[in-house]
Amino acid sequence: MPKLNDEEFLQLVEKVIAFHTKRAPGIAVSVEMVNQAKERLGDVPKLCAITETRACMPDAIQFMLGCTIGNGNLKVLESIGRFAMTLYDRKSGKGVRIFVDQNKIDxxxxxELYKFFRRERSEAVRNFGPERKISNAQVVKEFVDCGRNIFSLEDVVIKDTSKPPILDCGICEKCGEAYTKHSPDEKLCLYCSGQQAYYDSVKKEN
Ligand SMILES: [Zn+2]
Structure with a gap:
């Protein structure tokens, strides 16, 4: 059940939208999910989060909980692609998973809320036309109107609560920069070996 009243809720949503820099309905939904999951989990020694989508949700978590990509307390498993998150305690592994329950959306x-989660909104909306703004507002309005009760929660235990290992460092024989080595005999960083050459250098100052 929602803890904040509608006005408090929408005020918080505005703050997260300012952080996210886009007026996306997924933010409003994510804010409520964080609140409900956090309330059920209670205070824990080492709060961590996992999302099952990359869209919107990570920013609500980063803003509201301080679990971030940078501090390693947020993991994004975007390949799963469900609109769901799990908040858990890294010490015990015990957590709460909250997900959008399709059976709870009339x-x-x-x-519009129904279509949003199925990515079935009109083509104009999907193509980022002016209709998208109107639709986005409608999705949030319907979400508030239905009492923000479109979720189900489950208690879970996280299987692997460890942080990723810190790998050895090497000096790349081509660019000369320090980089993370993936095997002992590796000589080049992933950029110089061409595996992750994600940019073309335009001007390099040495
Ligand atoms: Zn290199």
Whole structure:
């Protein structure tokens, strides 16, 4: 059940939207998910989070909980692609998973919200036309109107709570920069070996 009243909730959503820099309905939904999951989990020694989508959700978590990509307390498993998150305690592995329960969205009464999660909104909306803004506002309105109760929660235990290992460092024989070695006999960084050559150098100052 929602803890904040609608006004408090929408004020918090505005703050997260300012951080996210885009007025996306997924932010409003994610804010409520963080609140509900956090309430059920309670205070824990080492709060961590995992999301199952890359869209919107990580920013609500980073802003509201301080679990970030940078501090290693947020993991994004975007390949799963479910609109769900798990908050857990790294010490015990015990956590709460919250997900959008499709059975709790009334298709007739809240059709835009229903279509949003199925990516079935009109083509104009999907193509970022001016209709998208109107639709986004409608999705949030319907989410608030239905009482923000479109979720189900489950208690879970995280299987692997370890942080990724810190690998050895080497000096790349081509660029001369220190980099993470993936095997003992590796000579080049992933950029210089061409495996992750994600840019073309335009001007390099030495
Ligand atoms: Zn290199």
């Amino acid at each position: 298709k007739e009464k809240y059709s």
